[in-house]
Amino acid sequence: MACECEAVICCRVTPKQKANVVSLVKKYKKAVTLSIGDGANDVNMIKTADIGVGISGQEGMQAVMSSDYAFAQFRYLQRLLLVHGRWSYIRMCKFLRFFFFKNFAFTLVHFWYSFFSGYSSQVAYEDWFITLYNLAYSSLPVLLVGLLDQDLNDRLSLKFPKLYLPGQQGTLFNYKNFFISLFHGIFVSLVIFFIPYGAFLQTMGQDGEAPSDYQSFVVVTASSLVFTVNLQISLDTSYWTFVSCFAVLGSIAIYFGIMFDIHSAGIHVIFPSVFTFTGAASNALRQPYLWLTIILTVGLSLLPVVCIQFLHKTIWPSVGDKVQRNRRKYEMQLEEEEKKKKTSGFQRNRASRRSAYAFSHTPGYANLISTGQSIRRRQTAHGGNAGRRPAL
Amino acid sequence: MYSMSMWNVGRGRKKKGRGMTGKGELLHPGKDLSVLLTSLFLCSPVDCAIKAMVKHEQEEFPNRPDNTAFTQQRLPAWQPILSAGIVIPGFVLIGLAFIGVGVGLFITSRDVQVLELDYTGAVATDPCYKCSDPSIKNCECTMEFHLDTLFKGPVFIYYGLTNYFQNQRKYGISKDDNQLYGDLDTFKSPASECFPYGYDSKSKPIVPCGALANSMFNDTFRLYRMVNGSKKEVPLNGKGIAWWTDQNVKYRNPNETPLINAFNGTVKPINWPKAAYELDTTDVYNNGFINQDFLVWMRRAALPNFRKLYRRITKDEYQAGLPAGNYSLEISYNYHVLSFKGKKKLVLSNISWMGGKNDFLGIAYLVVGSLCVIMSIVMLIVYAKFKFPEED
Numbered sequence: 001m002a003c004e005c006e007a008v009i010c011c012r013v014t015p016k017q018k019a020n021v022v023s024l025v026k027k028y029k030k031a032v033t034l035s036i037g038d039g040a041n042d043v044n045m046i047k048t049a050d051i052g053v054g055i056s057g058q059e060g061m062q063a064v065m066s067s068d069y070a071f072a073q074f075r076y077l078q079r080l081l082l083v084h085g086r087w088s089y090i091r092m093c094k095f096l097r098f099f100f101f102k103n104f105a106f107t108l109v110h111f112w113y114s115f116f117s118g119y120s121s122q123v124a125y126e127d128w129f130i131t132l133y134n135l136a137y138s139s140l141p142v143l144l145v146g147l148l149d150q151d152l153n154d155r156l157s158l159k160f161p162k163l164y165l166p167g168q169q170g171t172l173f174n175y176k177n178f179f180i181s182l183f184h185g186i187f188v189s190l191v192i193f194f195i196p197y198g199a200f201l202q203t204m205g206q207d208g209e210a211p212s213d214y215q216s217f218v219v220v221t222a223s224s225l226v227f228t229v230n231l232q233i234s235l236d237t238s239y240w241t242f243v244s245c246f247a248v249l250g251s252i253a254i255y256f257g258i259m260f261d262i263h264s265a266g267i268h269v270i271f272p273s274v275f276t277f278t279g280a281a282s283n284a285l286r287q288p289y290l291w292l293t294i295i296l297t298v299g300l301s302l303l304p305v306v307c308i309q310f311l312h313k314t315i316w317p318s319v320g321d322k323v324q325r326n327r328r329k330y331e332m333q334l335e336e337e338e339k340k341k342k343t344s345g346f347q348r349n350r351a352s353r354r355s356a357y358a359f360s361h362t363p364g365y366a367n368l369i370s371t372g373q374s375i376r377r378r379q380t381a382h383g384g385n386a387g388r389r390p391a392l
Numbered sequence: 393m394y395s396m397s398m399w400n401v402g403r404g405r406k407k408k409g410r411g412m413t414g415k416g417e418l419l420h421p422g423k424d425l426s427v428l429l430t431s432l433f434l435c436s437p438v439d440c441a442i443k444a445m446v447k448h449e450q451e452e453f454p455n456r457p458d459n460t461a462f463t464q465q466r467l468p469a470w471q472p473i474l475s476a477g478i479v480i481p482g483f484v485l486i487g488l489a490f491i492g493v494g495v496g497l498f499i500t501s502r503d504v505q506v507l508e509l510d511y512t513g514a515v516a517t518d519p520c521y522k523c524s525d526p527s528i529k530n531c532e533c534t535m536e537f538h539l540d541t542l543f544k545g546p547v548f549i550y551y552g553l554t555n556y557f558q559n560q561r562k563y564g565i566s567k568d569d570n571q572l573y574g575d576l577d578t579f580k581s582p583a584s585e586c587f588p589y590g591y592d593s594k595s596k597p598i599v600p601c602g603a604l605a606n607s608m609f610n611d612t613f614r615l616y617r618m619v620n621g622s623k624k625e626v627p628l629n630g631k632g633i634a635w636w637t638d639q640n641v642k643y644r645n646p647n648e649t650p651l652i653n654a655f656n657g658t659v660k661p662i663n664w665p666k667a668a669y670e671l672d673t674t675d676v677y678n679n680g681f682i683n684q685d686f687l688v689w690m691r692r693a694a695l696p697n698f699r700k701l702y703r704r705i706t707k708d709e710y711q712a713g714l715p716a717g718n719y720s721l722e723i724s725y726n727y728h729v730l731s732f733k734g735k736k737k738l739v740l741s742n743i744s745w746m747g748g749k750n751d752f753l754g755i756a757y758l759v760v761g762s763l764c765v766i767m768s769i770v771m772l773i774v775y776a777k778f779k780f781p782e783e784d
Binding site: 116117118120121122123148150195197198199200201202203209212213214215216217218235238239240241242243265268269272273276278279282283287288289292293296299300303306307309310311313314315324325327 | 465467468469470471472473474475476479483486490493497552557558559560561562563564568569570572573575583633634635636637638641642691692693694695696697698699701745746747748749750752753756757760764767771774775778
């Protein structure tokens with residue numbers, strides 16, 4: 001019956017009973033629970049819930065020290081959930097989906113290549129590329145998405161609480177999304193292998209020397225993959241800061257820098273048997289034909305995704321999409337509201353008025369409240385809190 | 393007065409809310425004094441008082457989190473959304489660009505002339521059938537062909553192999569890069585990857601070791617043009633057929649003259665008719681490991697059906713190309729491929745800015761370009777249909 005109610009109030013409960021209520025909800029509703037409290041009697045409840053929030057204040061620091069998040073005022077909970085919680089969920093989901101996609105795209109190329117290499121598990125990239133791919137060539141941009149991305153700014157997130165629903169319903173990362181990432185990775189790996197395969201079938205280089213050798217093939221597939229993966233994350237990023245720009249361009253630059261280094265003459269002289277790709281990058285990448293191959297591969301990997309996303313957002317827009325589309329309009333509305341607030345003179349901010357009560361074994365500061373000493377008496381017609389006797 | 397006391401209490405609470413003990417409220421005498429001194433000497437009395445208070449407040453809250461743009465997620469950012477105004481024209485432009493490139497590639501590829509002669513001798517009616525028996529050594533056979541029009545120069549001659557997996561993993565690593573770099577120590581002890589082509593049956597080290605070198609292609613060709621009933625040889629140029637980096641950086645001969653001294657105590661690869669130091673006794677820059685045919689062979693092909701450059705026709709009267717007429721090709725058939733159902737071909741080709749004849753890339757660009765244009769029309773229709781009303 002409690003679940004049918006919008007809100008349930010339990011009063012005169014002991015700490016143990018508070019924890020029991022939370023575990024009841026957790027067990028039978030299979031929900032993610034959050035509990036917030038500020039006193040030592042809330043510690044049990046905070047520890048039992050999935051997320052515990054402590055308010056630091058009158059009652060001491062016990063609640064804060066056993067909690068996952070702590071802040072000073074109850075009203076900050078709204079910001080914690082609607083802004084930071086929502087952003088965190090969206091970032092995590094983008095990060096996970098992208099990580100699965102890029103690794104599927106990277107690995108499955110070998111699967112397709114094995115059909116043409118006698119099933120001998122011949123790698124379709126240089127060994128050093130495989131080592132550095134997840135380390136340097138594709139990880140920084142997605143890491144920054146996981147840290148900084150915001151699809152809507154904080155004021156709009158607070159204005160439209162409905163945007164919080166995808167997080168509660170788990171719509172951004174579930175089995176369906178995982179399989180979509182998988183298929184996306186499969187599609188991109190097919191493109192990255194078969195376009196260069198077709199281009200390398202029976203062709204020769206600009207000066208007659210055949211470029212259809214293994215090392216040039218490897219350079220072409222690796223370059224297309226790095227470009228595709230980095231451009232895909234830049235399409236997925238909603239919040240373009242200077243750092244994300246730098247990360248994407250930096251990853252691509254690092255790739256070319258390291259590749260030309262490894263394929264250079266100097267390093268081969270020092271380690272002849274470790275670096276055997278001498279001259280591959282410079283020979284391959286001076287041919288316009290191979291650059292056209294790379295451009296086609298990258299284009300064919302990215303354009304269908306843009307198209308599908310556009311169609312999806314047009315035909316079945318989510319709440320987030322709708323808000324994003326009309327972002328300017330809403331931001332202007334918010335600014336107008338703020339201006340109105342400012343011009344209407346000084347107002348005591350109601351939210352900071354002390355109206356939360358703490359129960360403790362010692363009298364504490366209750367006198368301040370009960371005698372009305374801490375509340376300014378207001379003679380204006382605002383009515384309400386001035387001189388109101390608090391319920392104890 | 394009450395408001396003042398409340399304000400102080402509030403400040404006190406905020407301090408404690410940092411999650412630390414009340415240490416923050418203790419004033420540091422040293423800091424306080426320095427603040428006082430600077431304020432005394434550098435500013436007017438009123439300013440000083442205010443500055444001192446502000447600084448005091450800042451030092452009283454040492455636990456306050458950073459209020460920078462990065463830590464408070466307020467970095468200046470660009471938040472693009474892929475709206476219809478960008479996506480649809482973008483697709484049209486990209487589609488048209490791809491179609492343009494595709495047309496260019498296709499026309500160029502069509503203008504490239506290619507002539508393929510299969511001389512495997514698999515069937516009894518083939519001219520080289522008599523040589524296809526592996527037990528016959530030093531067999532010679534002749535193929536005749538006719539050119540209807542001028543075969544524009546410079547003409548390149550390639551030998552092609554099918555069903556030959558040079559990209560097989562174990563085959564590809566079966567070589568010793570240190571030997572090929574001229575390191576004399578490794579001559580006596582080839583690397584273990586070369587097994588079983590590292591030592592011969594009498595346990596003598598093979599130089600160059602490995603399956604990759606051992607399987608070097610050893611058919612030779614001579615091209616004759618029929619002029620007034622008599623055969624006139626077409627001179628073939630064997631210089632500059634391998635990559636410059638291969639010949640000058642990656643592979644080096646050991647530092648001994650005459651070269652044969654370096655090979656004391658070693659044997660030639662099992663399938664080779666001549667040893668490495670006898671590959672071209674007329675030209676010291678084409679002998680040993682830097683022999684052009686050897687280098688071309690060592691550059692592994694990416695796919696099982698490949699072509700490798702054999703010679704170029706660049707001399708004198710053939711600079712403009714091969715004139716129309718009858719030609720005869722004399723082949724020294726030494727390389728046997730029928731055991732693994734492979735085929736051998738001789739290919740004559742000229743090249744363009746994009747290399748040899750390959751229709752795939754041109755057609756692929758045309759297909760992708762037209763798909764882009766079609767999808768942009770589809771997206772335009774969908775967008776027009778789902779034009780959203782003013783929404784909340």
